Amino acid sequence: MIDIPLNRVVPLGREMDYVRQAVESGFVMGGGPFTERCEKLLQDCLDVPRALLTTSCTDALEMMALLLNLEPGDEVIVPSFTFPSTANAFALRGCVPVFADILPDTLNLDAADVEACITPRTRLIVAMHYAGIPCDMDALHAISTRHGIPMVEDNAHGLFGRHDGRPLGSFGSLASLSFHETKNFSCGEGGALLINDPALIERAEIIREKGTNRLQFMRGEVRKYTWVDFGSSYLPSEMLAAFLFGQLEAHALIQERRRHVWNRYRTELGDWARSHEVQLPFVPESAVPAFHLFHLLFPSPDARLAVETHLRSQGIYAVTHYQPLHLSDMGRRFTGEGRSLPVTESSFNRLLRLPFYTSLDDSAQDRVIAAVRAFSV
Numbered sequence: 001m002i003d004i005p006l007n008r009v010v011p012l013g014r015e016m017d018y019v020r021q022a023v024e025s026g027f028v029m030g031g032g033p034f035t036e037r038c039e040k041l042l043q044d045c046l047d048v049p050r051a052l053l054t055t056s057c058t059d060a061l062e063m064m065a066l067l068l069n070l071e072p073g074d075e076v077i078v079p080s081f082t083f084p085s086t087a088n089a090f091a092l093r094g095c096v097p098v099f100a101d102i103l104p105d106t107l108n109l110d111a112a113d114v115e116a117c118i119t120p121r122t123r124l125i126v127a128m129h130y131a132g133i134p135c136d137m138d139a140l141h142a143i144s145t146r147h148g149i150p151m152v153e154d155n156a157h158g159l160f161g162r163h164d165g166r167p168l169g170s171f172g173s174l175a176s177l178s179f180h181e182t183k184n185f186s187c188g189e190g191g192a193l194l195i196n197d198p199a200l201i202e203r204a205e206i207i208r209e210k211g212t213n214r215l216q217f218m219r220g221e222v223r224k225y226t227w228v229d230f231g232s233s234y235l236p237s238e239m240l241a242a243f244l245f246g247q248l249e250a251h252a253l254i255q256e257r258r259r260h261v262w263n264r265y266r267t268e269l270g271d272w273a274r275s276h277e278v279q280l281p282f283v284p285e286s287a288v289p290a291f292h293l294f295h296l297l298f299p300s301p302d303a304r305l306a307v308e309t310h311l312r313s314q315g316i317y318a319v320t321h322y323q324p325l326h327l328s329d330m331g332r333r334f335t336g337e338g339r340s341l342p343v344t345e346s347s348f349n350r351l352l353r354l355p356f357y358t359s360l361d362d363s364a365q366d367r368v369i370a371a372v373r374a375f376s377v
């Protein structure tokens with residue numbers, strides 16, 4: 001029986017009070033006071049001109065494709081080592097995902113390989129900050145500027161992480177966040193679109209509201225609202241925003257807890273990792289990580305599987321990810337037997353994520369640490 005899961009959502013602040021408040025107020029559709037409070041908090045903390053809550057990170061990525069007017073045949077450079085939505089949101093509009101390789105230390109986009117993927121049809125570069133550890137934003141920004149190709153961030157892992165003192169999510173013209181159950185802050189299913197290019201704000205509000213100017217109407221800026229553009233239903237309900245606000249409001253406490261868990265793994269597993277040739281997460285000097293997950297990189301897939309199985313037998317749930325997108329059934333439709341991505345291909349199978357969540361207490365974590373250390377090849 002599994003008694004230490006990979007992940008768990010526990011209310012830590014006033015989440016339940018706020019949900020009750022939202023329900024009792026009678027305003028439960030989207031766009032009410034809790035939505036506004038979440039958005040204002042994100043804008044203030046991340047120094048972005050506009051944040052829009054969305055129904056998921058996937059939906060925020062879909063909104064990017066609409067906002068940037070991407071068209072069938074446009075090429076979008078994405079890491080292969082990521083969740084499918086990073087590519088799917090663009091594929092949905094007929095774009096061709098072009099998969100770039102990652103660096104062996106951070107497992108983030110390899111800027112040199114990104115540059116090698118650029119063709120006359122390239123329209124966008126999507127950076128994803130794996131585990132909440134920043135990509136080399138200086139190198140990616142330089143490439144984006146040199147080639148005149150916009151960059152956006154899939155920041156599902158990176159909320160409250162920083163590169164050179166600047167919040168992740170404030171680098172791309174657009175960035176997405178996820179509030180899925182598995183992320184640092186959660187309302188079950190949810191997300192946000194961060195808009196750093198002010199020229200995109202008005203249309204983003206319309207796209208989120210089924211292609212109508214309903215938000216302008218609610219602000220009293222127009223007398224009636226009508227269908228003015230493409231759009232879909234990307235606005236979460238106030239019940240979800242209320243729960244989320246309880247989480248976001250407690251961000252200092254939540255991030256401090258996660259930093260504690262993360263640091264303990266790194267300290268307590270340091271000697272064991274060195275003697276077993278296991279690579280622990282690498283944090284560049286310029287980075288403040290977002291403490292999203294903690295992973296081990298084993299010398300071989302067999303060693304990873306052995307530890308995974310051993311932990312499972314102790315009631316501890318640890319998993320590997322991501323199946324590289326360029327090797328997936330769907331990815332192959334775009335790449336055929338295309339070029340190989342050596343670092344991605346050699347890494348994913350050797351990676352194990354340890355249980356990691358805000359409420360993981362020291363004694364449960366001690367059990368995980370002891371079980372890992374008990375393993376020797």
Ligand SMILES: *Cc1c(COP(=O)(O)O)cnc(C)c1O
Nearest residue numbers: 056057058083085156178180191
């Ligand atoms: C979780 C995740 C997503 C999808 O988030 P949803 O909110 O579930 O749509 C997208 N990209 C990455 C990198 C993720 O980890």
